[in-house]
Amino acid sequence: MTRGQVLKALSGLLLGMFVSMLASTVVSTSLPVIIHDLGGNQSAFTWVVTATLLTTAISTPIWGKLADLTNRKLLFQLAIVVFVVATAAAGFSQNTETMIAFRAVQGIGAGGLAALSQVLMADILSPRERGRYMGLFGAVMAVATVGGPLLGGVIADVWGWRWNFFVALPVAVLALIIVQRTLHVPPRPAKKVKIDYLGIVLLAVSVSLLLIWVSLAGDTFAWWSLETVLMVGGGLIGSALFVLVELRSSEPLVPLSLFRDRTFTLAVVASIATGIAMFGAAVYLSQYMQLARGATPTEAGLMTLPMIAGQLIASIGVGALITRSGRWKAFLVTGAVMLIAGATMLATVEYDTDFTLVSIYMFLLGAGVGMTMQNLVLVVQNTAKPEQIGVASSGVTFFRSLGGTAGVAVMGAALAATVTDLVAQRTGDITAALASLGDEAPTWVAQLQTGALPQVAAMPAALRVVFEDIYANGISRSFLIAVPFAVISLVAIVFLPNKPLNRMTTTERMRAAEADLATVSVPVGMESVAPVGTTRHVGDAAATSPTDTRTDAGDDADAAAAADVRDRRR
Known part of the structure; x- marks a missing residue:
């Protein structure tokens, strides 16, 4: 494909990814306001995410x-619709329960967009070429994320937070039209589709039980309790059964x-x-800006720009x-180091930390994510x-999402527990702050007693300082959870085999494999007309693409004969 053909084919994928990211990020800064208006607590905030x-x-x-089994383009369009x-x-939700339910359905579509965009890219571009075009995906991600x-x-400050859920609709319609008109992928051999329904159920049940346990333990029920035994035991048994079913x-x-x-x-x-690191930072940095620094949703969006700039660059x-260069190892190692540095530094922030320092910490974390996130998928696809390009790509994306899900749940549980403890420890300060409010005190007492997530920016100064300090300490301690995992990531990347990137797309590799099979089955005496460039292993970076115009024989007649033999053997 020429560069123009590639850009045309990628335009639908880019817009589809933009839709999914815009619909997610546009809500991020207004989540504290949403949960407050719907009467939700910190647990509800965590579960909406x-x-x-x-x-x-x-x-x-x-x-x-x-x-890997059916039409990828149709699946991508279906994911956009869902x-x-x-x-x-979700924009019509009247309570946190319905909001959580609609957000769960939203995640089903997001999973399709995340997995299928990578698979379709592998159909269009070779791993070596993909880095150049990943810049376009990075730019789209940055525009949507910024x-x-x-x-x-x-929107939340002017028209109300519900409009945040409707803003992506016209862009989605445009994305569907462009995908239909511009995305043309090579036809795939017909296969009988067989879906592992039991594996789906076991995976969903086991993961859900463990995450629900992490979110509710220590708050709704004790860590050591019957509920813990049932949920953890059920999750472990479900995981074991899942492994057996997959085998x-x-x-x-x-x-x-x-x-x-x-x-x-x-x-x-x-x-x-x-x-x-990625999902935890996106969720809790916004909360830090609004609950620990008293920012409005608009201001919180502006204050997280350093992290987005790091990821974009x-x-x-x-x-x-x-x-x-064709080399990737050094960049991934550098990204992992920056991930560790950013997470460690963010674990030290307080409500009055110099914002220049906070910006540097966010930039480091964003740059670490930008260097590692997509390139880990690239290395696997190589x-x-x-x-198996579909399951391999989605496998890496699945574990990244699973890590993010577990991370957000654990960080949310830690934050809720820390805030509860700190509020109990600062009861004297809170009482003194309320006493200084005079006639306003009963109103704020009633709000605090509801247990809903407070709107810190609207609090009187005396009370706001106390709660800003409480939430800053809670959120910074939550970031400590990400540090050991970032260290493990660095160790894993260091030991990744440093294989060079090949120059063949998935489609070309499949055709080359078929040509290899045809070469093996050529009758005695026909070796001279075997397809040129197919005798080496296609996984080798030096393997020659079937679309390569260079031939060792240099004879058109031989090339034509080779094509005829291959066609007859098929």
Whole structure:
């Protein structure tokens, strides 16, 4: 494909990704306001986010498996429809329960967009070429990630937060039209679709039980209780059954044979830590800005720009360098180091920390995510078998989403527990602050007694300082959870096999494999007309693409004869 053809084919994917990211980020800065208006507490705040991440994680390998079995373009369009319809429905929520339910459906569509965009890119671009175009994805991600919170903050402040859920609808309609007209992927051989329904159920049940336990333990029930035994025991039993089912299934949801590949296994470990840092930062930095620094939703969107700038610069710059040099290991190691530095520094912030320092910490974290997130998928796609590119790509994305889901749940549980403890410890300060309010005191006492997430920016100065300090301490301690996982990510990346990126797309690799088979079956005496450039292993970076115009023989007649032999053998 020429550069123009590639850009035309990618335009639909880019807009589809933009829709999904815009619909997510536009809500991020207004979540504290949403939960306050719906009367939710810190647990509800966590689950509004976790529900989306959980269903995204569970649905990602399902979409990936379907991508290996059926029409990828149709699946991508279906994912857009599911995502946007659920997002719009969430705008009509009247309580946190319905909000959580619609956000869960939203996550199903998000899982499809995350998995299928990577699979479709592998159909169009080789790993070596992909770095150049990943800059476009980085730019789209940056525009959505920067513009979304700013737009969401303005909408929440001017028209109300419900309009944040409707803003993506016209863009989604445009995305569907463009995908239909511009995205043309090579036809795939017809296969009998067989879905591992039992594996889906076991995966969903086991992961959900463990995450619900993490979110509710220590608050709704004690850590050591009957509920803990049932949930943890059920989650572990469900996980064991899932492994057994996948080992016996003819079309497993997550082929466990993938873990025999050292690259895949280490990339999965690294992706879990990246997911914790990425999703945790996106959720709790917005909360830090509003609850610990008294910012409005619009101001919170502006204050998180350093993290987005780091992610944008790193993803675009590193992508271009990888394409130019063909080397990726040093960039991933650097990204993991920056991830550790950013998470560690954010664990030290207080409500009055110099914002210049906070900006540097956010930039480091964003740059670490930008260098590692997409490139871990790239490394896996470089070594995965062509017929397993869907499950391999979605496998890495699944574990990244799962890491993010678990990270947000654990960080939310830690934050809720820390805030409860600090409020109890600061009872004297809170009482003194309320006493200084005079006639306003009863109003604020009533608000605090509801247990809903407070609107710190609207509090009187004496009371606001106390709660800003409480939430700053709670959120900074939550970031400590991400640090050991970031260290594990660095270790996994260091041990990743440093294999060069090949120059063949998934489609070309499949055709080359077929040509190899034809070469092996050529009758004695026909060796001279065997397809040129197909005798080497297609996984080798030096393998010659079937579309390559260079031939060793240099004879048109021989080339024509080779094509005829190959066609007859098929």
